[in-house]
Amino acid sequence: MPAKRTPSAPGDADKLIAHQSRLLKAPRIAEHYHRLAEQGRDAGWSLEDYLGAVLAVESNARAESGARQRIRYAGFPAIKTITDFDFTAQPAVDRAQIARLESGGWLAEARNIVLLGPPGTGKTHLATALAIAAAHAGHRVAFAPATGWITRLAEAHRTNRLEAELRKISRYGLIVIDEVGYIPFDTEAANLFFQLVSTRYEKSSIVLTSNLPFSRWGQVFGEATIAS
Known part of the structure; x- marks a missing residue:
């Protein structure tokens, strides 16, 4: 005959859950399991529903923390979002197309985005916002002006570290190259830029902004072949 389970003393379960949460380095479980238990009882959740809700709280918090870290170290000059962008001031910008880009499908295909236009048209804002959306989706991102790269x-x-540095940069799922042509x-800079772009070609993505149309990029690089 199976032994009867002795009921836990009041507070024992709380102590056990707090201890196990610390061991798992999952503090949100200890913070939210009581609230979720009450919510589950009221809603008639199964044990599986309750377990899923508790784990989701922890996993969502970890994902958000990871995104904050990726954004913090990306080098953005300011935090920008698509929601903040003034589409009425820039009617030439296709809101629907930007929304599609924000969803991030192009990153899985290692495609690139080039944003062209005169100063003050929001290119850097959009580039930053798309990169921040990518960071929230789990991608490592980095931002710098072209001169910075x-x-x-x-x-x-x-210092004979070029190949190692290019490999390091290649680990980013997305880099933003701002103000190409400023x-x-x-010749040396043009060749370095070519290597930066070519090492990422069809492997990982770039968002690039420029004040100049493609027809004038030869002036930037000093050589039509590299510009093409």
Whole structure:
């Protein structure tokens, strides 16, 4: 005959759950299981429903914490979102297309986005917002102006670390290259830029902004072949 289970003393279950939550490094379970138990009793949840709700609280909190970390270290000059963008001031920007891009399907296909237009049209805002959306979706992201990327690679080249630096950058699911064409590149800078782009081609994504149309990119790189 099976032994009868001795009921837990008041507070024992709380202590056990708090202890196990610490061992699992899952503090939100201890914070929310009481509330969810009450909610489950009122709603008639099964044990599986309750367990799923408790685990979802922890996993969602971890996902949000990870996104905050990715955004923190991405190098954004400011936090921008698509919701903040003033589409009425920029009627040429297709709101529906931007919404599709925000969903992130292009990242899975390692596609790139190029945002062109004169100063003040919101290119950097949109590039930042799309990258932040990617960070929330779990992608590692990094932001820098074109000159910043070139400075980083030039220093790596000077110290014989260029290949290692390119590999490091390739681990980002998305990089933003802002303000291409703001300053023309010399031959070395153009070649470094080419290597940055080519090492990511069909492997991971780039969002690039520029004030110049494609027809003038030869002036930036000093060579039509690299520009193409």
